[in-house]
Amino acid sequence: MIDRRSRAVALLPSMGSSTPGLITRFLEWFGDLGIFFWRVVRAAVTPPFEFRELFRQLDEIGSMSLPLVALAGAATGVVLSLEARYSLTRFGAKSLLPAAIVFSVIHETGPIITGLVVSGRVGAGIGAELASMKVTEQIDAIEASAVNPYKLLAAPRILACILVLPLLTLAADLCGLVMGWVAQALVEPLSFHQFISSGFKGADFNDLLPPTFKTMVFGLIIGLIACFQGMRTRGGAAGVGRAATSSVVLSSLFVILADVVLVKLILIFFP
Amino acid sequence: MDTIDQVAEKRAEAEEDARAQVIAVDDLHKSFGSQTVLNGISLTVSRGETLAVLGRSGTGKSVLLRLIIGLEKPDSGSVRIHGQDIAGLALDQLGEIRMKMGFLFQHAALYDSLTVEQNVAFPLQHHKKTMSKSEQGDRVKELLAEVGMEGDLNKMPSDISGGMQKRVGLARALALEPDILLLDEPTAGLDPISAAEIDDLVLKLQAEHHMASIVVTHDLHSAKTIADRLALINEGNVVIEGAFEELQRSDIEFVREFLGHS
Numbered sequence: 324m325i326d327r328r329s330r331a332v333a334l335l336p337s338m339g340s341s342t343p344g345l346i347t348r349f350l351e352w353f354g355d356l357g358i359f360f361w362r363v364v365r366a367a368v369t370p371p372f373e374f375r376e377l378f379r380q381l382d383e384i385g386s387m388s389l390p391l392v393a394l395a396g397a398a399t400g401v402v403l404s405l406e407a408r409y410s411l412t413r414f415g416a417k418s419l420l421p422a423a424i425v426f427s428v429i430h431e432t433g434p435i436i437t438g439l440v441v442s443g444r445v446g447a448g449i450g451a452e453l454a455s456m457k458v459t460e461q462i463d464a465i466e467a468s469a470v471n472p473y474k475l476l477a478a479p480r481i482l483a484c485i486l487v488l489p490l491l492t493l494a495a496d497l498c499g500l501v502m503g504w505v506a507q508a509l510v511e512p513l514s515f516h517q518f519i520s521s522g523f524k525g526a527d528f529n530d531l532l533p534p535t536f537k538t539m540v541f542g543l544i545i546g547l548i549a550c551f552q553g554m555r556t557r558g559g560a561a562g563v564g565r566a567a568t569s570s571v572v573l574s575s576l577f578v579i580l581a582d583v584v585l586v587k588l589i590l591i592f593f594p
Numbered sequence: 595m596d597t598i599d600q601v602a603e604k605r606a607e608a609e610e611d612a613r614a615q616v617i618a619v620d621d622l623h624k625s626f627g628s629q630t631v632l633n634g635i636s637l638t639v640s641r642g643e644t645l646a647v648l649g650r651s652g653t654g655k656s657v658l659l660r661l662i663i664g665l666e667k668p669d670s671g672s673v674r675i676h677g678q679d680i681a682g683l684a685l686d687q688l689g690e691i692r693m694k695m696g697f698l699f700q701h702a703a704l705y706d707s708l709t710v711e712q713n714v715a716f717p718l719q720h721h722k723k724t725m726s727k728s729e730q731g732d733r734v735k736e737l738l739a740e741v742g743m744e745g746d747l748n749k750m751p752s753d754i755s756g757g758m759q760k761r762v763g764l765a766r767a768l769a770l771e772p773d774i775l776l777l778d779e780p781t782a783g784l785d786p787i788s789a790a791e792i793d794d795l796v797l798k799l800q801a802e803h804h805m806a807s808i809v810v811t812h813d814l815h816s817a818k819t820i821a822d823r824l825a826l827i828n829e830g831n832v833v834i835e836g837a838f839e840e841l842q843r844s845d846i847e848f849v850r851e852f853l854g855h856s
Contacts, residue, residue: 362685369686371723460703463665467699468717468766469692471685 359473359551363481366474373479380483384445388491395440396495399432400424400503408507418521421513424503425522430534433496435582438541440495441488442574446549449480450570453553454563462554477550484546488538496535529593537585541578548574614640615674616774616806617662622671623830624657631657633830634671637808641773644800644807646821648814648852653827655810656700659776662808663697664688675774693721695774696767696805700782702759704751710762711747714738717769737765741795757788764795768803775799775807781816793819814853826852 407423453476456462465472504518549570556566617639624632631654639645647655660666662673664680672679675691683691704713714734718725725733738744741761751759760780767775780796781789793816800807800820811817817824818838825835826849834841834849841849 456705459706460699460701461705463660464697464699464703464705464766466665467663467692467695467697468720469689469770470717470720471689473685 355555356547356551359477359554360547362473363477363547363550366471367478367482369474373475376475376479377482380479381487383448384441384480384483385487385490388441388444388487389494391444392437392440392491392495393498395436396428396433396498397502399436399495400428400499400501401506403427403432403499404503404506408510420507421504421518421522422524424507425500425519425526426530428499428503429496429531431586433499434492434534434538434541435578436499437488437492437495438538438545438578438582439575441484441491441541442545442578443571445484446545446570446574447567449546449549450553451563451567453477453550454556454566457554457556458559458562472554477546477554480550481543481546484542485539486542488542488545489535492535492538533589533593537582537589540581540585544577544581545574548577616641616676617808618672618674618677619658619662620672620674622658622661622673623669624654624661624666625669630830632661632668635827635831637825637832637835639806639808641806642800642804643823644796644809644821646809646811646817646824647827648811648817648824649827650852651812654830655827656778658827659697659778659808659810663692663695663776693770694772695776696764696770696772698760698763698767698775698777698780700779702751702756702763704759704762704766706751708751709747710738710743710749710751710754713751713762714765714769717766721770733769734765737768738762740768740799741765742791755788757784757792760784760792761795764792764799768799771803773803773805775803775805777807777809777811779811780809781811781813789813789816792816796820 403424404420407420407427408417411417411420411423453462456476462472462476465475500519500522501515504513504515507513507518508515552566552570552573556562558565615638617637619635619637622632622635623630635654635658637645637647637658647658649655657666661668662675664673664683668681672681674680675694678691680688680691704710705716708716711731711734714737715730718730718733722730722733735744735747738747741764743758743761743765746754746758746762751762754762764780777796780792784792796807796809797820799805809817809821821838823836824838824841826833826841828848834844834846841853844850
């Protein structure tokens with residue numbers, strides 16, 4: 324008993340010193356992120372603008388993510404259809420199936436699946452690319468050439484993420500709805516027109532637009548965190564790996580947390 | 595007591611000195627955590643002059659170059675470029691000064707997703723927007739010809755050797771016709787023949803462009819070949835500064851030891 328207590332007491336000082344240390348590091352990280360964001364905003368609104376790089380990033384982030392997002396959206400539609408059919412049939416509400424699929428897809432699963440898929444693909448890509456440039460001094464070379472790396476590298480990537488996320492979300496929504504209908508039609512014949520008109524009965528633009536446009540915030544989070552983690556990397560190949568991993572983990576985490584807040588705000592402002 | 599003419603003459607001389615001193619580093623301190631890297635270092639380089647900075651590994655030679663171009667901020671002390679203190683300048687203002695400087699990184703730091711031609715064109719595309727594409731192309735070819743790389747325009751950095759990468763890095767550093775050239779270990783990792791070629795190239799460029807240059811190197815032979823003056827650094831400060839012969843005549847134990855082992 325004494326041994327166990329003394330061991331527990333011995334742990335306390337280390338916990339005491341590590342917990343404030345962790346909090347300090349967390350606050351420092353947030354502070355650095357804020358400074359980084361401010362530099363990017365200032366660079367982004369000051370001419371000359373890097374339109375060519377922005378279009379390249381729109382293609383890289385948007386076009387290249389489309390197949391993955393579409394596939395994820397389609398798979399979600401099928402799963403939702405199968406699960407909702409089973410549950411609603413049990414409670415005698417099978418007629419609500421199209422509405423359940425439509426509302427689930429456009430309100431939540433489409434946007435969050437898109438956010439998470441993009442944070443995985445694009446977050447890792449941006450984090451690793453910029454980290455690799457950082458450790459091989461390419462970002463320093465850009466700066467030494469009197470070119471602002473926040474303007475050339477970070478701003479176009481973050482802006483592309485913000486612009487592309489709502490479009491990818493619409494694609495995920497569409498694929499989810501089509502495959503949700505296919506999954507249902509395979510069990511019980513139902514035309515797509517019937518499925519859509521029944522599903523969207525009572526829906527208005529407030530059901531589609533706020534959940535779709537909230538993904539612009541996801542885009543900001545993914546682009547910002549991936550650029551930040553990439554451009555502050557240190558330590559060779561291991562640093563590149565850490566930057567890629569932390570970009571994905573942190574951006575996914577913050578996308579989920581932001582979703583909680585945004586859903587609440589949407590319910591308040593667009594009831 | 596000085597007459598008005600004498601005072602004016604002295605002031606003119608002082609201004610002339612300040613103008614001639616293209617780079618002036620004064621009492622520069624830099625630490626990373628608890629490790630002091632530079633401890634009050636002071637140096638000056640004039641137009642057309644090449645200073646070689648020598649010292650053991652980890653003595654802050656590369657950090658000194660990064661401080662001069664503003665990639666690191668000093669803890670205290672000043673770096674003056676053409677008489678202007680770069681501390682506290684905004685990124686845009688610093689950019690104006692950086693356009694007068696060319697920097698060759700230790701590992702060349704070529705943009706690995708761009709071809710040799712695009713690497714050299716990069717500064718021109720961003721700062722010489724009045725130049726047409728064909729003018730930029732001609733200038734790139736001219737720069738690459740100057741460093742003997744005109745036949746490798748479309749190669750990727752990964753497809754050329756370390757020595758060739760340094761040549762391309764040098765061409766990129768010269769793209770904006772700088773009046774300051776900073777070279778970080780230009781001959782490190784190269785075979786003796788490639789190192790001698792880089793030395794000859796630096797000498798040729800120096801004669802043609804008449805820049806103020808700082809060369810950080812371990813290579814005493816290279817330093818002796820390309821520099822007008824040498825500065826030996828130890829424990830974050832300059833131990834001795836002067837022509838190679840002055841270093842050879844020195845009684846300082848560290849200097850003798852360094853020259854003996856080089």
